[in-house]
Amino acid sequence: MNRVAGLDDGSWSDSMTEHSMRSVSLPVSVDPERGSASYTNGVLTVTLPKLPGDSGHRIDIN
Numbered sequence: 867m868n869r870v871a872g873l874d875d876g877s878w879s880d881s882m883t884e885h886s887m888r889s890v891s892l893p894v895s896v897d898p899e900r901g902s903a904s905y906t907n908g909v910l911t912v913t914l915p916k917l918p919g920d921s922g923h924r925i926d927i928n
Contacts (some may be wrong), residue, residue: 892914894916894917895916895917896914896915896916896917897914897915897916897917898914900914900915901913901914901915
């Protein structure tokens with residue numbers, strides 16, 4: 867990440883110039899062969915189907 871100082875209002879500007887990587891642990895087993903990812907308009911969408919036999923849970927949205 868490059869940090870550039872000296873903007874007229876005294877703020878900083880950050881920009882990414884290299885690759886970024888982040889990893890997350892998933893609470894269930896997934897099928898990596900059927901997974902997919904897309905990056906559109908600054909939004910990364912990752913779809914990872916669960917393996918058969920893993921029980922899930924439901925979260926109600928109010």
